[in-house]
Amino acid sequence: MCLLISDWLSLFMSVYFPQKLLPYLLLMPQLVVTAIFFLWPAGQAVEQAFYQEDAFGLSRDYVGLDNFTELFTSPEYFASLKTTMVFSFSVAFLGLAVALWLAVMADRVIRGAMVYQTLLIWPYAVAPALAGVLWWILFDPSMGPMALLLEYIGIDWNHFVNGDQAMILVVISATWKQISYNFLFFLAGLQAIPRSLIEAAAIDGAGPSKRFWDIVFPLLSPTTFFLLVVNLVYAFFETFGVIDATTQGGPGQSTTTMVYKVFNDGFVGLDLGSSAAQSVVLMVIVGLMTVVQFRYIERKVQY
Amino acid sequence: MNKLALVSTAVGLAVSGSAFSATQIEWWHAMGGANGEKVVEIAEAFNQAQDAYEVKPVYKGNYTETMTSAIAAFRAKQQPALVQVFEVGTASMMAAEGAIYPVYKLMRETGQPFIQDDYLSAVTGYYTDEDGNMLSMPFNSSTPVLYYNKEQFEKAGVSAPKTWQEMETVSQKLLDSGVECGFTTSWQSWIQLENFSARHNIPFATQANGFAGMDTEFVFNSPAQVAHIEKMREWQQNGIFSYGGRRSDSAPKFYSQECSMFMGSSAGYAGMKRNASFDFGVAQLPYNAEQIETPQNTIIGGASLWVLQGKSEEQYQGVATFLNFLSRADMQADWHQFSGYLPITQAAYELTKGQGFYAANPGTDVAVKQMTSVEPTENSKGLRLGNFVQVRDIINEELEAVWAGDKTAQVALDAAAKRGNALLRKFEKAND
Numbered sequence: 001m002c003l004l005i006s007d008w009l010s011l012f013m014s015v016y017f018p019q020k021l022l023p024y025l026l027l028m029p030q031l032v033v034t035a036i037f038f039l040w041p042a043g044q045a046v047e048q049a050f051y052q053e054d055a056f057g058l059s060r061d062y063v064g065l066d067n068f069t070e071l072f073t074s075p076e077y078f079a080s081l082k083t084t085m086v087f088s089f090s091v092a093f094l095g096l097a098v099a100l101w102l103a104v105m106a107d108r109v110i111r112g113a114m115v116y117q118t119l120l121i122w123p124y125a126v127a128p129a130l131a132g133v134l135w136w137i138l139f140d141p142s143m144g145p146m147a148l149l150l151e152y153i154g155i156d157w158n159h160f161v162n163g164d165q166a167m168i169l170v171v172i173s174a175t176w177k178q179i180s181y182n183f184l185f186f187l188a189g190l191q192a193i194p195r196s197l198i199e200a201a202a203i204d205g206a207g208p209s210k211r212f213w214d215i216v217f218p219l220l221s222p223t224t225f226f227l228l229v230v231n232l233v234y235a236f237f238e239t240f241g242v243i244d245a246t247t248q249g250g251p252g253q254s255t256t257t258m259v260y261k262v263f264n265d266g267f268v269g270l271d272l273g274s275s276a277a278q279s280v281v282l283m284v285i286v287g288l289m290t291v292v293q294f295r296y297i298e299r300k301v302q303y
Numbered sequence: 304m305n306k307l308a309l310v311s312t313a314v315g316l317a318v319s320g321s322a323f324s325a326t327q328i329e330w331w332h333a334m335g336g337a338n339g340e341k342v343v344e345i346a347e348a349f350n351q352a353q354d355a356y357e358v359k360p361v362y363k364g365n366y367t368e369t370m371t372s373a374i375a376a377f378r379a380k381q382q383p384a385l386v387q388v389f390e391v392g393t394a395s396m397m398a399a400e401g402a403i404y405p406v407y408k409l410m411r412e413t414g415q416p417f418i419q420d421d422y423l424s425a426v427t428g429y430y431t432d433e434d435g436n437m438l439s440m441p442f443n444s445s446t447p448v449l450y451y452n453k454e455q456f457e458k459a460g461v462s463a464p465k466t467w468q469e470m471e472t473v474s475q476k477l478l479d480s481g482v483e484c485g486f487t488t489s490w491q492s493w494i495q496l497e498n499f500s501a502r503h504n505i506p507f508a509t510q511a512n513g514f515a516g517m518d519t520e521f522v523f524n525s526p527a528q529v530a531h532i533e534k535m536r537e538w539q540q541n542g543i544f545s546y547g548g549r550r551s552d553s554a555p556k557f558y559s560q561e562c563s564m565f566m567g568s569s570a571g572y573a574g575m576k577r578n579a580s581f582d583f584g585v586a587q588l589p590y591n592a593e594q595i596e597t598p599q600n601t602i603i604g605g606a607s608l609w610v611l612q613g614k615s616e617e618q619y620q621g622v623a624t625f626l627n628f629l630s631r632a633d634m635q636a637d638w639h640q641f642s643g644y645l646p647i648t649q650a651a652y653e654l655t656k657g658q659g660f661y662a663a664n665p666g667t668d669v670a671v672k673q674m675t676s677v678e679p680t681e682n683s684k685g686l687r688l689g690n691f692v693q694v695r696d697i698i699n700e701e702l703e704a705v706w707a708g709d710k711t712a713q714v715a716l717d718a719a720a721k722r723g724n725a726l727l728r729k730f731e732k733a734n735d
């Protein structure tokens with residue numbers, strides 16, 4: 001049987017792809033892009049992690065695992081690991097929850113739906129650093145309108161001293177633009193759900209909340225799962241711009257995430273060895289997390 | 304092949320136009336906004352004044368971005384001839400012996416007139432080697448001063464404090480008169496530790512703050528500094544001091560009249576004038592009268608110009624000519640008056656004074672006086688410490704733990720010194 005199928009396959013392929021080279025050729029652009037922009041730099045980071053060198057690259061010493069042992073014996077590094085987890089899961093959860101809520105609302109709008117949908121997508125076009133500056137101004141303890149509003153309702157806002165408030169600020173800044181992206185996918189997902197299913201449930205007496213949790217939400221699960229992976233990767237890797245523009249990792253170390261440390265130690269501190277070692281650790285963590293997500297969470301997804 | 308070469312030469316000539324014979328010199332800088340326009344103006348003035356060289360200024364972003372790009376370019380052998388590097392990058396630049404062309408050497412080898420004594424030693428000291436030779440050319444230097452709100456001071460019936468003891472009493476009177484906070488500070492490591500140490504003539508790090516060797520260790524956790532930070536912790540609790548963030552994030556506290564005093568860079572004068580809707584004054588940085596009778600000079604911040612290796616002799620000739628042009632009294636005086644940065648030569652200071660600038664703009668000479676009133680000592684000459692950008696981050700983190708009330712000054716400064724020393728050892732190892 002197996003033999004038969006493979007024979008049939010090769011026949012099939014020889015009919016449609018007369019040259020064996022063609023499929024590879026067609027794959028080439030993607031492979032080249034991956035090799036140049038991912039594999040090559042990632043390989044260099046791994047190599048760099050075993051060396052210590054001066055900023056100008058004039059001298060370079062092989063130090064074995066020194067860069068790694070230094071990380072794992074430093075309490076500050078473990079603190080940043082914890083910060084990263086709190087930050088990333090908050091960003092992913094908040095980003096998904098708010099976007100889903102907005103998408104459900106926008107899906108119900110009948111008049112001017114296009115206007116709402118377009119406006120909700122706009123923030124995605126804002127560069128991360130700009131988004132950071134925007135929220136930084138809004139929440140400036142002395143002059144920011146949001147801070148003044150909070151003070152008015154009795155909350156003393158000062159993210160320069162209060163670490164929890166600083167964390168809230170960076171989570172909001174990092175989430176805000178991601179909501180647009182999530183919104184787009186959720187809206188498309190919602191529109192793909194056949195109306196007949198929802199109507200049938202309604203006829204059977206299911207209220208709006210039951211219809212959402214028993215029908216809509218499970219049917220959206222492929223989208224939700226995809227967005228969960230994308231958002232976690234975003235929070236882990238792409239948020240150093242936002243943090244740099246708002247808190248620079250402070251106060252204390254309360255918003256120093258791992259990727260911000262990679263950026264700061266490497267590009268600001270010019271300590272390339274340690275920065276490379278940190279990026280390798282980060283790569284391994286995100287790789288592991290993705291495996292876990294695909295193995296355990298994806299099982300619950302209904303395609 | 305010949306034809307092609309001919310055509311490309313012709314195109315090249317057409318593109319470069321009138322300046323086709325001029326040697327191009329790239330100058331990477333980090334001056335944005337009004338100062339950036341001034342930099343372009345300076346380069347144009349130089350290009351107009353002679354036609355052998357053409358200086359091309361290229362804006363590369365903020366200080367760290369400019370330094371990082373120059374280093375990346377050097378690694379790719381695409382470096383500019385001249386690059387502006389901030390003061391905390393000095394140790395990294397100095398240690399890169401194969402990458403830099405020391406200014407004193409450049410001037411000697413190109414035969415340009417260069418008298419080091421013409422420059423203000425308080426400014427150039429930061430950028431000299433053990434033998435006093437200038438390694439880079441100071442360009443924009445500033446030093447911390449105390450800005451105060453004259454209107455609030457008048458209302459409270461106080462005058463500018465000279466000492467930290469007066470800071471406390473003056474602040475208390477201000478609080479009593481209804482002001483929310485006495486003072487705030489920008490750049491806490493630079494002002495409250497680095498400059499505090501210099502002003503009281505105590506070391507910030509061993510080995511003459513790193514000038515005498517890379518085997519230096521932090522000693523900013525000594526009694527005087529600890530007492531100062533501990534006092535500030537107490538003030539943070541009772542409102543005399545209010546922390547407002549890293550870098551210059553605290554400036555809005557002063558602009559919005561929440562705080563009556565602000566410690567910031569003397570180069571912030573123009574911005575202060577634009578943003579403060581009230582009358583303000585400038586005073587020297589306070590000192591602890593129990594520690595020292597006559598305070599030392601403060602140390603500088605800002606940036607200097609470094610010449611990089613790997614360029615042609617002709618280009619170096621051009622760079623040297625340009626550096627001489629920059630040091631001219633009229634150029635320096637103009638830059639000083641426009642930007643608020645310190646003049647780098649005595650002549651430029653005298654010229655500015657002669658033009659009546661200080662009389663017309665009270666407070667602009669405070670920084671110069673604070674810098675030059677005494678001879679710098681090895682504790683006030685500057686700092687030469689590796690990985691210092693990261694060390695400042697560590698100091699920021701630890702001080703913030705103090706302001707939040709999580710740590711005492713002693714615990715925080717001990718931790719900062721310990722973490723900082725690890726980075727110094729790392730720098731020593733990478734550059735041996």
